[in-house]
Amino acid sequence: MDLPIILDARSGRLAVQVTVSLRDAIRQQRLAVGARLPSTRALATDLGVSRGVIVEAYEQLTAEGYLETRRGSGTRVACKSSTESVSRRRKVAPNVGGGWEPDRAIPFRYDFRFSTPDLSTFPRGRWLWAIRHALATVAHADLGYINPCGVLALREEITSYLRRVNAAVCDVEEVAIVAGVAQSFVVALRLLSRRGCKRLAVEDPSGYRSRGLLENCAYSLIGVPVDEEGIRVDMLDRTDADVVLVTPAHQFPTGVVLSPRRRAELVQWARRRNTFILEDNYDAEFRYDREPVGCIQGLAPDRVFLAGSVSKSLAPALRLGWLVVPKGPYSDECCAERSFLDLGSPVLDQYALAHLLATGTYDRHLRAVRRRYRARRDALVGALQQYLPSWRIHGIAAGLHLYVELPEGTDARDIADRAAHASIGLEPIDSMRLAHPSPPGLVLGYARLSEEELSTAIKSLARHVAKTK
Template sequence: MTIQWAGLSPELLIQLDRDREQPLRSQLEAAIRSAIREGRLAAGERLPSSRELARDLGVSRGLVQECYGQLLSEGYLDSRVGSATRVAGGAVSMPASAGPASAGPASAVSVTDPAAPAFRKSPRPPLIADFRSGVPDLASFPRGDWAWATQQACRTTASADFDYGDPRGSDSLRQVLAGYLRRVRASAAGPEDLIICTGYAQGLALVLRVLAGRGIRTVAFEDPGYGTDDISATVRAAGVSAVHVPVDGNGLDVAALAASGARAVVATPAHQSPTGVVLTPERRHALVEWARRGDGYLIEDDYDSEFRYDREPVGMVQGLAPDRVFAIGTVSKALAPALRIGWVLAPAALTGAVAQEKEIADRGTPVLDQLALALLLESGRYDRHLRRMRAVYARRRAALADALASHSPRARLTGLAAGFHGVLHLPGPADEQAVVDAARHRSVGLYPMRSYRSGSSPAPPQLVLGFGNVSEHAVRAGIAAVADLLG
């Protein structure tokens, strides 16, 4: 039996993620609380019996009873002897973002903030699965390790380190990171060539400014490629214009790059974003050749390649030509985007110029965070986290491939060698946007390849599916819900 609540099935209203650290009981409580606050469960509405709900969600009846008991005591639910559990009359609905999660109905008033900044993300309706790419599993952030590392850093840092420091970043982080990058990413550089920054976005801004200052005003970008609105704004702000170079089954088309007239190119050789293609060895050499011959530079975006499933991660092109490559790394995929930590590995002759841009931008990346990262790397906790996450993503990747193979066998999935997104090739003359819109109506977030392309010329219909932040259960439920749209 499927119980309909406010027109929604329990699976839609309540999503329990067994991979999360948060216990199932507290996930269930939070889901019911927010459904009441957001008005998806109205006052007086009858809740299913604990037995029914337990069966539908695949949890124990005792867990549901404990959850109902908690919400009864907080005043969200009402229950009279002999009658069903219902949503309490005083539990006023309010927007999901207003008020702390633990606030009870007494404080649950509808609040609108006239001074809310325009860029604040509006609350998204709950989705069965959101296949947005580029997001790692946020629930797996190693809170314990990070808490340990920040506490250690705070306790042991010398007082002198609280001063303005080297704009390139903390010496100890640059030492351990240089060793890590040599070991794991086959880089060829030392700590003196590293500038710690606040993620790829800032690293790119610094490098573009350095290049623009040396007369390089046209920079090539991969097409399709990673070019969010803020990246485009970064390019404009650096006084640089972008040209687009196609990507094919072997990666960036180096002949087209040579014909473009650009003297610098931003590329993702280890795992092309978004197609997932790995740049072939021939193309790697051609790219280095192109840079050497024309006094050009590669800006290597090395964003997610630690997660490689079939073999060891491919090393960075930087290792082949450290004098011609700016390699930019980030912890946004390995740990979390919220940390805002990344690095630029610059050609020796230009390290000083990048450091100068960093100093102008903000005088340096927060030192305690840098020291915490150094401790994670040094202690082996970073590697351990990556190992654990590789297994998590491998399972999600397999769940996605299996779900598609059984529900939508005509749709082809490619680009899964590394990272946590793939490309779904829709069969026949499908309309990407129509599929995305229809999926949204079924509470599944899908994303069109069109938004990664530079032009509007016709291209085969494709979707970019991220699975980093989607549990195996949600992957299966999400694909099952939209299978007929995918062919």
Template structure:
């Protein structure tokens, strides 16, 4: 290895390996930034003079600089040359021993930022709801949930989501997960055994289905959403879908597939569970109406307050086909007779007084700005990575540059204190795959990608989390 001195106003020792000049220059600059020898704001010599000092080609230096800029180590500004970027979180994160390093940054999918939760307005709604509630409202309730809450929700869902909803057909449960469990148990009680799920999805929901006695059978997902044309071949009694915004790939089910899935369930009598987990957060396209409105007696529409308000509210809702209400309420009864009526009444008041819409609108603006920030940072620093999926919700897919591995990015991110997961980790494993003798749904191969849950960090850590993600991808190259 040859040592060279970069003299151009910069007293820095850079060790360059003549066999891998560009890569070793990059390593040397990264190391110097990491150990504090090159503080943020330090101007680096022009590529021509550094090349001369190090005795290497100018192109090698220029290439190393541009890669370090892309990774977020350096900044290039027209007219002021190349300088060290501000990565103030790095020395702290890297100085701590691995075991003590807290994963204090989070970009996992499906997690809302609760730092904007309207505590004061919610507390006022709880106080008023409690003050107004007649004595009977504090006793054992209708198993579907408080009448006033079902009325408020039915009105909201019809107005904002295009759901075909009547308060009589609505059941309130602990979150979407609670609704899913009740419906799955009811389907099993009616004889169902197998349910199609999207190849990529929420692992907990697959577990809830299996635990209830339904075998999940994966359906491939492509650029038009779940490949529902394969449903006929899978011998399933129902399907769990995220038609408005596939979780986590972010694509919407195409119009042709919406029609196809409605035809399928009407023809076969199967039940579709429409998981509309983030329907409130569509940024730049007109909201597509709920699938449920096309076949209200075959589709369960399910939603949650977990994203629009907070998981701590603990409320989700299902609008059910009539024939499912009795078996679902039987499962609800078996889960215990008490209800969370106080939170339900507070939610009703919050919807009636416009607090829910106001909260949704301000969160939507915040999430939209976050997605735009991720997009902008990628364009500037990593043009060979791409954000895909609709501009909506709390997560997007980031297609990685060629040759970069998802697991490696997650590991590099963890070393920087950031939790982020690759698309593969959301994939259903082979356990639920169709059994031999039945045509199996062929998996569509997806490019390696990270699921960027831009909803997860609090506002104060968001940009830092994105910077750590860029650094992790850069380090995994």
């Protein structure tokens, strides 16, 4: 059997390279369901690598459900492995209104609706290794109720990571481990509501899935328009908002970065009003054109609550994130809020993440996925320019989504409805607006589609759009 595996001995991690090549071949159905793979010994000889490399790759793909091994019949491509057969068998789950996403139900062949990461890149082997390490080293005492703000080892690792990568200014006392950015919002907003805040300014447009969560914290939301420099601070100033939530690293959904001028204005606004900025460090890890820009928290550590998580870099299911609070009484108040909520995050997972960070494994994983997503973004941009040149691409080369503005007068909802007939899932920007109108547009989450799939999908979309004219 001629397997589509090309190895680059210089870039190391041969098992990962074999895994990725095989996984892509299976997902793109170049390897059919039921196809029998060569024995580990035969493939190792063929590729000139040690047998252990192939064993590790086969084990990883078996754990992910792409391969199955039966005594006597060797290793075969599992029947649930092809993307198509998986999606065909999935039931369409109801859209859970208040949640971030409607479960994993994907009725479309090409689904651009969510900016979720490619979950097949989750480093299962490394996570297992880190969990094993956590189990082997955790003290008995740490298996009890620990500090609700998190395990010290992880807080230390996150502190140095944020200082190193995001130019944050923080000490370990100000860093709390939380269940994702979502819980950061809840903790920070509850803490601020005890200090009298109740009107929250949010970017318009912004991610509508968080809206229910924010309102549930008893805040009224005020939409403030976003232009190519980010949130309009002059218009924020005209509102009676007493706290603001922003995504300055990569605005969701327009994809712009908050300009240096606006960052300074926003900090001045917070100082003048004697209030706070809630900074969602959304997509900060995924900048493809340059190093990530420093966070606003680094400019004004006394005025900013900084939130981040591993939902994009590893997987949302881990529910692991961090909240950096301003110096002062806020650390204690944050711990109190967290203990009122749920007494803290799972301890073993926190130790496992700390181990990935301490050993450099997390950074290596990020570098690998960043390369993958960059290639996908380039493929999407290329396909849009080729097949739909009148669609205007917005935003910087970053993140896991792209925002496209449609020609004036286009009905984005109609395009989405028609695309659905070609099994292409699209998300119009309308649902993300609060009050301020903006041109018709679509938000394209591309992380879960291969370069080939992206190109095929956009070509097919262009055919359907042309038919609608």
